[in-house]
Amino acid sequence: MPFPVLFGISVAFGLAVWGAVAWQYIWPALRERPSPENLKPILLLHGFRFLGLAFIVPGVVSPELPAAFAQPVAYGDFITAILALLALAALETRGGTVATWVFNSFGTADLLFAFYLGSRISLPDTPGLLGASYFILTAYVPLLFITHGLAFRILLRTKVVAPSRGKLSTA
Numbered sequence: 140m141p142f143p144v145l146f147g148i149s150v151a152f153g154l155a156v157w158g159a160v161a162w163q164y165i166w167p168a169l170r171e172r173p174s175p176e177n178l179k180p181i182l183l184l185h186g187f188r189f190l191g192l193a194f195i196v197p198g199v200v201s202p203e204l205p206a207a208f209a210q211p212v213a214y215g216d217f218i219t220a221i222l223a224l225l226a227l228a229a230l231e232t233r234g235g236t237v238a239t240w241v242f243n244s245f246g247t248a249d250l251l252f253a254f255y256l257g258s259r260i261s262l263p264d265t266p267g268l269l270g271a272s273y274f275i276l277t278a279y280v281p282l283l284f285i286t287h288g289l290a291f292r293i294l295l296r297t298k299v300v301a302p303s304r305g306k307l308s309t310a
Contacts, residue, residue: 143263146277153281161285169289174297175230178239181286181293182230185223185246190279191216193272200270208256215249222246240294247287250280 169177193199194209194216222242229235257276262268269276 142266146263146273149273149277150281153277154284157282157285161289165286166289166292169293174293175235175239177293178230178290179227181290182223182227182239182242184286185242185283186220186227188216188220188223188246188283190275191220193275198270200272201268204268204270205260208253208260208262211256212253215252219246219249236294236297239290243287243290243294246283247291250284250287253280 165180169180192213194204194213195206200209219242222238222245226235226238226242229238257263
């Protein structure tokens with residue numbers, strides 16, 4: 140089977156399986172938690188986006204992986220990790236919701252941009268360029284997409300009533 144087909148199947152299965160896990164286990168657990176407490180697990184998970192730096196580590200990826208792909212993907216993920224941790228730190232403050240919107244919007248755009256860059260260099264057609272980072276794209280990125288969707292759902296459901304004593308109150 141051609142590598143692009145295998146890659147596509149792997150990403151599709153990652154999305155399907157993580158979608159089922161989110162539907163059955165993650166969303167029901169988050170739905171029951173009060174806001175903004177329900178965003179904490181998502182922000183913590185995205186704190187691991189530093190793993191994207193693997194795209195610029197020699198030996199993890201092929202030296203032939205174009206820097207035009209590797210660097211924006213690596214640093215976009217790293218910035219997203221920082222934004223996630225900043226949003227987590229600010230979560231129960233007046234600016235916490237804004238910080239979470241910034242993280243979630245930037246992080247989603249970063250993933251979409253990475254897929255765009257990957258298609259521009261025909262990444263699925265060139266087996267071996269990804270090296271061990273293949274598993275980041277096929278197993279971890281689908282989870283990130285799913286949890287960004289959950290975060291948007293939580294943010295859209297959250298209605299700010301009034302901050303009290305430096306804490307964010309939600310209805």
